[in-house]
Amino acid sequence: MVTRAEAEASLKAAPWLQRLETQKLLLVLEGAEGRTRAVGGSVRDTLMAHARGNPDLDIATELTPGEVVARASAAGIAAYPTGIDHGTVTLKLGDETAEVTTLREDVETDGRHAVVRFGTDWVRDAERRDFTMNALYAGMDGTLFDPLGGLEDCLHARVRFIGDPDRRIAEDRLRVYRFFRFSASHGGERFDAAGLAACRLAAGTLASLSAERVGAEMLKLLAAPRVATTFRVMSEAGILELFEAAVGSLAAYETIAPTPQRSGRLALIVAASDADTLQTRWRLSNDTMGTARQTLAAAILLEHGGFHEAVYRYGKVVHDAVAVAAALNGWTEDAVSEAHLRLEGTLVPSFPVSGADLVGLGFKPGPRLGAELNRLERLWIESGFALDRQTLLDGMQH
Numbered sequence: 001m002v003t004r005a006e007a008e009a010s011l012k013a014a015p016w017l018q019r020l021e022t023q024k025l026l027l028v029l030e031g032a033e034g035r036t037r038a039v040g041g042s043v044r045d046t047l048m049a050h051a052r053g054n055p056d057l058d059i060a061t062e063l064t065p066g067e068v069v070a071r072a073s074a075a076g077i078a079a080y081p082t083g084i085d086h087g088t089v090t091l092k093l094g095d096e097t098a099e100v101t102t103l104r105e106d107v108e109t110d111g112r113h114a115v116v117r118f119g120t121d122w123v124r125d126a127e128r129r130d131f132t133m134n135a136l137y138a139g140m141d142g143t144l145f146d147p148l149g150g151l152e153d154c155l156h157a158r159v160r161f162i163g164d165p166d167r168r169i170a171e172d173r174l175r176v177y178r179f180f181r182f183s184a185s186h187g188g189e190r191f192d193a194a195g196l197a198a199c200r201l202a203a204g205t206l207a208s209l210s211a212e213r214v215g216a217e218m219l220k221l222l223a224a225p226r227v228a229t230t231f232r233v234m235s236e237a238g239i240l241e242l243f244e245a246a247v248g249s250l251a252a253y254e255t256i257a258p259t260p261q262r263s264g265r266l267a268l269i270v271a272a273s274d275a276d277t278l279q280t281r282w283r284l285s286n287d288t289m290g291t292a293r294q295t296l297a298a299a300i301l302l303e304h305g306g307f308h309e310a311v312y313r314y315g316k317v318v319h320d321a322v323a324v325a326a327a328l329n330g331w332t333e334d335a336v337s338e339a340h341l342r343l344e345g346t347l348v349p350s351f352p353v354s355g356a357d358l359v360g361l362g363f364k365p366g367p368r369l370g371a372e373l374n375r376l377e378r379l380w381i382e383s384g385f386a387l388d389r390q391t392l393l394d395g396m397q398h
Contacts, residue, residue, distance in 0.1 A: 002155060007047040012142030014046045016055055021096035023140060028075045029061050029068065029100065031140035036061040036100075038138040047136065047144075047154045048186060057098040060137060062120040065089050068100050087118055104128065123147045130168060130175050131182060132160050159187040165198035173209055176202050177217035180234050184224040191233060203238035215282030222262040228254055246272035249327040256336060257323035264320045266292035267299065271328060291317060299325035302339060309381045311346045318343060351377055352389035361393065372396060 002010075016022060017038060029036035042055040061068060065081065068089045072079040078092040087102035102118045103125040119125070122145065126135035132150035144151065153160050159182045161168045161175075169175050176199045183191050206214075221227060228251035235242040249268045254260050270278060270292055279289045298314035298321035301307075310318050322339045325331065331339070353376050355369060363369040376392045 002047075002049050004151065004155060007049075007151065007155060008142075008144055010049065011043065011046050011138055011144055014042075014138075014142065016042055016046075016057065017138060017140075017142055019096065021093045022057060022098075024075070025057075025059065025077065025091060025093055025096065025098055025100075026140035028071050028077065029059070029063060034139060035063060037140075037145060039136070040134055043136045043138045043144075044133050044150075044154060044186075046138075047151060048133075048157070050186070057096065059098050059100040060103060060122075060125060061100055062103055064102055064118060068102070127162060128171075129162055130172075130178060132162055133158075133182075133186065135162060157187050157190070158192060159183045159195065160192050161195050161198070165195050166201065169198055169202045173202060173206050174213050174217065176206060176239060177214060177221070180230050180239070181217055181221040181224070184221055184227050184230040189226055189229040196233070196237065199239065200237045206239070211281060211283035215284055218282050219262065219284070219288070222265045225260070226254055227260075227265065242269070243272040252330070253323055253327035256326045256331075257320065260323075261295075261320050263288075263291040263295050263317065264324050267296040267321075267324050268327060270296055271324075295321050295324055299328060303329055307339075307342050307346055308348075308384050311343060312348045312381060312385075315348065347385075349385055351380060353377075353380075353392050357389075357393060358396070361396065 011017070022038075026032075026036055026038070031037065037060055038057065039060040040058040042052070042057055044050075045052050045055060063071070065084050065087055068091075069079045069081065072089070072091050080090040080092070082088055082090040082099070083101075087104050089100050091098050091100055103120055103122060104118050105121070105124045105128050122137070126137075126147045129135045132148050132153045134150070135146075135148045136150045136154070137145040139145065148162060152158075159179060161179070179195050179199055180191075183189060183195075221230065224230075228247060231240065231242055231250055232247045234240045235247060246269050249271070250265060253264060253268055257264060266278075266284075266288070275289060275293060278284070294314050295317045298310045298318050301310040301314075302318075302321055302325040310321065314321065319340070322336060322343070325339070326336045353373065355365070355373055358369050358372060359365065363372065376396070379395070380387050380392060
């Protein structure tokens with residue numbers, strides 16, 4: 001475990017904080033006087049030694065949004081009022097982009113949106129956040145400001161709501177999903193008892209959340225190193241409708257896949273549910289669902305020995321599809337190794353016949369030509385790509 005001294009030293013030396021652009025942004029916003037600090041994920045992940053190449057930069061400040069814009073503009077820093085009503089201004093300096101938000105406190109909440117009041121009280125700003133590990137601030141010299149004891153929770157990988165979990169969830173019900181997401185990504189799939197009890201209690205109140213917000217959280221969760229236990233606990237708590245078969249295959253997948261993929265996990269969930277319903281419920285993009293569907297289709301082909309077709313049709317996802325097929329069908333380690341060896345030995349040439357070839361031999365453009373082209377392609381795949389162009393054309397059905 002990282003010690004307190006090591007964590008605080010790593011924050012002072014953090015490359016993202018020492019960047020000239022970061023230092024200039026903080027200096028322009030009176031960071032040297034303690035009026036502006038970095039906050040959130042970049043601070044948390046540095047303290048927890050979570051590797052992040054170029055973390056998003058979030059900044060908290062006592063300055064009002066108008067003052068932020070004025071100071072940035074005077075210093076030649078581009079400013080965009082991306083969330084001005086809630087105190088957020090996006091600043092861009094060179095390759096650095098930062099979201100700068102004025103200290104605030106919630107005046108009124110309805111479980112989805114909050115009415116906020118700007119202020120200069122750092123403790124009140126911390127108290128309105130979700131988890132203690134997200135209420136950590138760093139001055140421009142790397143000095144940690146920890147008003148709520150979040151560092152200890154970081155060091156022990158504890159995802160703990162700030163104050164009363166029920167109240168935090170009532171302020172924004174998406175925090176139920178965030179609790180599970182952070183418990184998977186930063187808590188080792190261990191769940192704070194009070195937080196979990198509050199999430200169970202709130203399970204029946206989540207229907208008002210937009211599909212976009214829920215889907216965004218679920219996609220982040222699916223990218224965590226381990227998620228199977230989290231999905232099981234969410235299902236038992238009534239947060240998700242997930243078949244036991246899906247939970248089991250997710251757990252198996254994580255023991256098989258060298259690096260579990262979001263698309264592979266989605267493929268396993270789709271295998272036990274309805275893809276269209278899932279896409280609507282989480283408002284997933286066609287690209288995201290398309291990759292998951294292709295991974296599942298490749299896995300089904302591999303299950304039935306269709307290695308050549310799997311490589312030919314789904315080459316980009318076929319290696320992950322091995323782990324998906326293994327998870328769905330209980331393959332042994334030897335079977336997984338054999339599948340990878342077969343894939344490595346499968347080279348896919350280009351299909352040697354085109355529609356123009358068939359037109360040249362008397363076919364008219366239309367459904368009949370397409371059907372014949374598909375039939376020849378099928379023969380070519382089943383031959384292990386051995387049939388050449390002339391052999392295929394000689395076997396045409398006019």
